[in-house]
Amino acid sequence: MDIKLFYNNQQSIKLSYEIVESFRKQNFYIATSELTKLLGNLDTVAGYIFSQEDYKSLADELQLILPALLDAQDNCDYVLQADIIEGDLLHLLQKLQIAFQERDLVQVPDFFEQNMSSLKEYDFGLYKLLNKENLIEEKNSLLSDKFTLSLAINGQPTAQTFVNGQSFYLHSSVNPEREASLLADSLKQAEDYMVFGMELGYHVMELLNRHQSARVHVFESNIYLLHMAFTYIDWTTYIANGRMRVVYNDDLKQLVSELSGRFAEMKNAELLVHYPAIKMIEDAQTRQLLEDFFVTTSSMREQGGLLDSNFEVISKLNLPECGELKDIFKDKAVVIVGAGPSVDLQLTSIKKCRDKITVFATGHITRKLVNEGIIPDAVIITDPQPLMYKQIDGVNLKNIPMILLSTASSSVIDYYNGPIYVAYQSGYIHAEIKAKEIGATLFETGSSVTTTALDIALRFGARKIIFVGVDLAYTGGYSHASGEGRRIENTDGLRQVRSNTGGMVYTSKNLDIYRKWIERRLEGVRDTEVYNTGDGAEIKGTVWVKDFMSLRL
Helix, strand or coil, X not given: CCHHHHHXXXXXHHHHHHHHHHHHCCCHHHHHHHHHHHHHHHHHHHHHHXXXXXXXXXXXXXXXXXXXXXXXXXXXXXXXXXXHHHHHHHHHHHHHHHHHHHHCCCCCXXXXXXXXXXXXXXXXXXXXXXXXXXHHHHHHHHHHHCEEEEECCXXXXXXXXXXXXXXXXXXXXXXXXXXXXXXXHCCCCCCEEEEECCCCCHHHHHHHHHCCXXXXXXXXXXXXXXXXXXXXXXXXXXXXXXXXXXXXXXXXXXXXXXXXXXXXXXXXXXXXXXXXXXXXXXXXXHHHHHHHHHXXXXXXXXXXXXXXXXXXXXXXXXXXXXXXXXXHHCCCEEEEECCCHHHHHHHHHHHHCHHHCEEEEEHHHHHHHHHCCCCCCEEEECCCCXXXXXXXXXXCCCCCCEEEECCCCHHHHHCCCCXXXXXXXXXXXXXXXXXXXXXXXXXXXXXXXXXXXXXXXXXXXXXXXXXXXCCCCCHHHECCCCCCCCECCCCCCCEEEEECCCCEEXXXXXXXXXXXXXXXXXXXXXXXXXEECCCCECCCCCEECCCHHHCCC
16 A cells, blocks of 8 residues: 555545534635545545455445535535535544554654754754663653553554553544644633643644744653654754743652743743643642642633623623622621531521621522521622522522622522622633722632632631531532532542541542632631531631530630
8 A cells, every 4th residue: 555545544534624613613615625625635545445355345435425425515515515524434534544554554753853953953952851872762661661652543643551550542542633623722822832741742733733923832741752752743843943842850840830930920821731641640649739730720711701701791780899798707707608518517506606607608508598597698609600590599688698709600690689799809810900990809719619708708807717518528428418419429530538527538629629729728817717617628727616606706
């Protein structure tokens, strides 16, 4: 087989994805132009497979697909063209690529010498690092021991590794280039991209190709992976024009510190943490630290559109800012009520001490409190998801103020029958600008409703803060208070942390991140006593009490 056929078919697979996407987005000119290229490629491939007896079944499939595709093209049926390419042709091209790989020796590209020549001229430090005589021998040994190199279905090199008792791929085993494209879709346009984890580099190359004037800074701690990346991908253009810079340090903590420092200094930058790079970290503590970081940044990115749309709606209403509610909290014993499993054990205490405390309820627990005859002094909702109105729909809170984060679900506004006040948060540029305009306090959110409530209570001068239902763990095997959650049957992927009663309790990554945030927030707090209740996760900086009625309120 002519090797050109293999790369021809590889290009056809790439074109197929691009054509389908363009048709779906109604970019018909681009789609039809690329379809012309694809059909030209198919002519070349068809000529080969029709001449080979052992490709007969694939040839038969192509004979069925091509007429249908051409007929849809003649009828300008863009929907059907996309369907045929996505549902039929793409699968055929992938099967053909597998057949090419199985029956012929496909040559894996080797760009190492070209890349080294370019590095020698433009990045001599990295050149010296990668060009050590013993590195190639060590890399080859590592490939057989820790990494397995293979070809993805589309014919591009990919790699698999075995770390921490798990085997996993560093890039897609089907189409690494396509995977990288989808990953890059999640990032906004920026002047600089900070990438943690090089691996083979498909995601880095996608950013460079997509954003022609941007710089990409790659932070990597594994010298062998860098060697592999500079072997299988041609980086010469980007080395020469200075748009790609690699920062190498085998000390992960130093590397992360440098990444954080540089990112903080940049005015227009996006951060990409490549998750396989985290999974490869063998030290559990360091891996968990980066997992926390990954979860937080990913959550912010995923919810970006919701935050913007909610903020726009809420801003137009010119609602008062929550600083007007400061007197509810100042010098008071504030009970922050979450929806954790232990809340049921404290309901009696809340009722008995009701006239001595300020009840600050999260949206999730508000209905249960009202049903128990406990009317909160204030309610808070911070989640941007559209269905958050269900937390308060039908609950009579006519005279009870709600604090709504500036990016929280705007759906709440139509269903809440009490007064609404807005809290503006730091870290969200539109809220920061608005707060500056009106002279409002900025709050730290910690990415959850409970952490936001804590920051508000502290900034408004609470004398005591008591956590109720802030388990930050699956106490007793439940996710939330009775009637509000579910039983946790499967503990795979959960973490174990120390509980208030001295044992261990399961928690999720997100809940554990909130716990750590609270601990950091409480560092240095001297004027407010903070207590925790229940059998959930131990929170450093709080004093645990079995029943807060024992406190002088």
